[in-house]
Amino acid sequence: MTVRDWQGEADARARACLTAVAPPGDLWLGAMLAEHGAAGVWAGLVAGEPPPSVPVEEDEDPDPEAWARLRRRWDGWSAAAARVDPDGLLGESAAAGIRFVAPGDPEWPGRLDGLDLPGGRRSHGLWVRGGGDLRNLCLRSVAVVGARSATAYGEHVAAEMAYELAEQDVVVVSGGAYGIDGAAHRAAHANGSTVVVLACGLDVDYPRGHAGMFADIARTGVLVSERPVGATPRAKDFLIRNRLIAALTPGTVVVEAGRRSGALNTASHAVELHRVLMAVPGPVTSAMSVGCHVLLRDWQAGCVTCADDVVAQVGAVGELPPESGPVRVSAHLDAESARVLEAVPRAGAGPAVVAAASGTSLDVAMRSLGLLAAAGLVERCRAGWRLPR
């Protein structure tokens, strides 16, 4: 599914492993990856070598204490790297239907290059789960975010807006949380596709109550995260995650937000990235609309009341290419994988049966099944592999 040469494959594998030892968006790691390549950095970490040098801004203070801190950070990563089993990480991920997408891969969303600005916390790689193609889904997309403790009004507006955006083939990107995020995802999924950007491993299902929704969404949409399988979310992970929501889309709509809502953090990323910032007004008597009114009053956010308003504002900057709808990964399968997929029975079968039915070797069938699982097109069952329910 992904076309990587030998070096690309090694780098992608190294980036996948790095997600298990270093925090997403780490600026120093980003500089090392740019200078020395992911495979080299990873090899150095595993071998317990000292950190490779990176170009330093002339006006940067060569504070010895700062260097000591960096060294401790590197040593921590190095110790963690020694405990990572690359095959195990990738195998466990594939078994859970999770694939890794690295910069340069066909599924890598070009808009993330917006994070490549001075001090921009560029993503080093994304874990992706689901039948949608992340890049294609994000082409014609909008972020719809808001408070977890939303009001009935906010959830109603989020759902209506998301449903109507889906009607116009606009993919809704959000953070998978309770409240506005959940209402937007659910309505978008009911009428089209949606992208869930999580702050935890894609097998972790945080919040728990959204596990069923995430499984549903994985059929046609995608879940995406910078954190590896098994990673639980810490408070700061949500903030670093928010930059991805803003960066994946040409515009962000804040539906409801209290005075200190995390949605305002996403809004600030949208402004930094020069994306379209929009806010939904609400009763001035509602604490959950205070943040939206601040955005309208002080941040020059566009006032949007419905999907048409959103499409008009984002479309006005030429960022909603006319497209008939999201493209599924299955459309991009190579001939071998497509044959293997066709041979997988709905009720499930072992790899040998699939290999025989598809006319390929057991070896090829097993590799294809792994890739198909990573793309969310097949899933494990007691009999072996089956089409997702």
Add this chain to the structure above:
Amino acid sequence: MTVRDWQGEADARARACLTAVAPPGDLWLGAMLAEHGAAGVWAGLVAGEPPPSVPVEEDEDPDPEAWARLRRRWDGWSAAAARVDPDGLLGESAAAGIRFVAPGDPEWPGRLDGLDLPGGRRSHGLWVRGGGDLRNLCLRSVAVVGARSATAYGEHVAAEMAYELAEQDVVVVSGGAYGIDGAAHRAAHANGSTVVVLACGLDVDYPRGHAGMFADIARTGVLVSERPVGATPRAKDFLIRNRLIAALTPGTVVVEAGRRSGALNTASHAVELHRVLMAVPGPVTSAMSVGCHVLLRDWQAGCVTCADDVVAQVGAVGELPPESGPVRVSAHLDAESARVLEAVPRAGAGPAVVAAASGTSLDVAMRSLGLLAAAGLVERCRAGWRLPR
């Protein structure tokens, strides 16, 4: 109370009479008044003379049909002028506590000169009722307008905002209608002063249900109109009235407005006059907030949620002079009128008693009582004149 020379008095008297024959803001009449003076124009009308010539724009089409229409208009005014009894009009007005304020009078609000732009329907004169000084009240003022068929939410927000504006010595100007206007007037009056701009004669009390509120407001605030005593409002009068609301104030707040609300007409005047336009957001599910959201989205209206927001936005353009509060007409009384006012007993007395008590002649006392009544400081009763209840 007003300082006019002989010519000024004759012109003011003519302008007062003109309100009884020509519609407010008539452009052609405005051009004639500027060219020939009000007294001359009025004399010509009464004498049945042909219309005096006014300078015509070079590129204006001397369409003979247009001239015939103008001539019919003039002849209609002329016929009506012949039926006007100037002493009767002014006497009846004074008896109802209504004074006439002409351009150049001390009480004339300077901001109305903003209407003196090409095609601007400048006011030819204002009827004023109440104990406030129109000019002083408007110095530090804001228009708060909105739908007649307001929701409970809208009336709540209008009242809260008006009350808090009064707290900050900002006078609320509005149109006296049911709904938002009434809620704003009532709350402003409860905590300070307010100005009611009507589309009918100031003795007409339209809408009827607000007669009591208007009487209350007249004590410390003012009611103002371009129409003479007895004039009932027609639909178009509200639109021409709306320009006054926008012109009297440095900024207009629209609290609630349907898609075709008259408040949007006031908003368009505010924009034309380069005043600050503000809108209160509301639920996007409310038809009564649709107009406000259009103003926020497409008219670059400022988003305001409370009085502080309004003061910040209007204050930012330097249009809210710091002042300790509105000034009452009584502060400007000449010594004679002040003595007469002091002599009027609460229970009421005839002019002879008042003259004796104030140590003035009957003649002076009667003239002063007329002026005091026009300023809303005394009112007629069975015994003669008394202080307003």
